[in-house]
Amino acid sequence: MRDSDALDNNPHISRAALEAIHSQVYGWALSRCDFDHATAEDLMQQAYVELLSGNARFDNKSTLSTFVFSVVQNLARSRFRRVSSRLRLVKKYHREAIVQSVETTEPPVDDGVWRAVRALPARQRDIIELVFCRELTIEQASAVMGVTKGTGRVHYDRAKKALRERLQHWAEEE
Amino acid sequence: MQDSDKALRDQVRQGWTGTGDAGSSFETTWQAAQECHAAGQRHYRRFAGAAAVAAAVVVALYAQPPAGESYIEVADLLESTYWTAPSDALLPDRQFDIYQDMPVIFESTEPAGGALL
Numbered sequence A: 001m002r003d004s005d006a007l008d009n010n011p012h013i014s015r016a017a018l019e020a021i022h023s024q025v026y027g028w029a030l031s032r033c034d035f036d037h038a039t040a041e042d043l044m045q046q047a048y049v050e051l052l053s054g055n056a057r058f059d060n061k062s063t064l065s066t067f068v069f070s071v072v073q074n075l076a077r078s079r080f081r082r083v084s085s086r087l088r089l090v091k092k093y094h095r096e097a098i099v100q101s102v103e104t105t106e107p108p109v110d111d112g113v114w115r116a117v118r119a120l121p122a123r124q125r126d127i128i129e130l131v132f133c134r135e136l137t138i139e140q141a142s143a144v145m146g147v148t149k150g151t152g153r154v155h156y157d158r159a160k161k162a163l164r165e166r167l168q169h170w171a172e173e174e
Numbered sequence B: 001m002q003d004s005d006k007a008l009r010d011q012v013r014q015g016w017t018g019t020g021d022a023g024s025s026f027e028t029t030w031q032a033a034q035e036c037h038a039a040g041q042r043h044y045r046r047f048a049g050a051a052a053v054a055a056a057v058v059v060a061l062y063a064q065p066p067a068g069e070s071y072i073e074v075a076d077l078l079e080s081t082y083w084t085a086p087s088d089a090l091l092p093d094r095q096f097d098i099y100q101d102m103p104v105i106f107e108s109t110e111p112a113g114g115a116l117l
Helices: A015-032 A036-054 A064-093 A095-101 A112-118 A122-134 A136-146 A149-171 B003-019 B026-062 B074-079 B086-090
Strands: A012-015
Touching: A012 A015, A012 A036, A015 A036, A015 A122, A015 B026, A036 A064, A036 B026, A064 A136, A095 B026, A112 A122, A112 A149, A112 B003, A122 A136, A122 A149, A122 B003, A136 A149, A149 B003
Parallel strands: none
Antiparallel strands: none
């Protein structure tokens, strides 16, 4: 059945459904770009354009949030690739320019636990964020990350182990 | 999920609240996306229109039916050039007429060894 506010090029997605998961997806976009709000907004806008144009087509094979998370993840990846290739070029031809032009974004204030999460390798950090904070299952999180369920589970187990060790280590230090 | 996992999840979530997912208005982002999408479609239409016009021009220029075969009139051809026989050019004008006097061909009447000399 088609919703009244379904998108023209994506009949299985309604505007209301997107609005309902917007803040969740925005949080994911934020964590994709080191918590830079302007970049996250841009990623969200790009993701919505992809959905509006039908370039990213939802066919009800997963939940909508899993699908939109994947779209944001893919857009962030391709943006990162573009930026890093440009940086490589600049680095090659104009090393000094990087020092002057690249501004680092202030990361949000971390408490101990989240600092431990941020210290994890990227894949492990992603799966912990998706499962613990975004309430996705391991299967859904693996789909968002573009890995198999088995690989996702391995990342998840390793992440938990590493987190426990770090937290225990910090607790002993204190 | 095991109890130990739940405890870890709760700990992570506690830290997570500081990162703040809020701060983005769906309405603003959605409108911007719609405008961007509409602009993209306009650009696409313009590009498609220009491409169609260019294709039509190319077709009109290169796909015309072959023109009828053209012939050159013989009279025009003759008038377009000048031809002189080599003898006219090489021999002095009217110096002698090779047909004025019929040449006398020598005839032998003396036989020699059964044949005429």
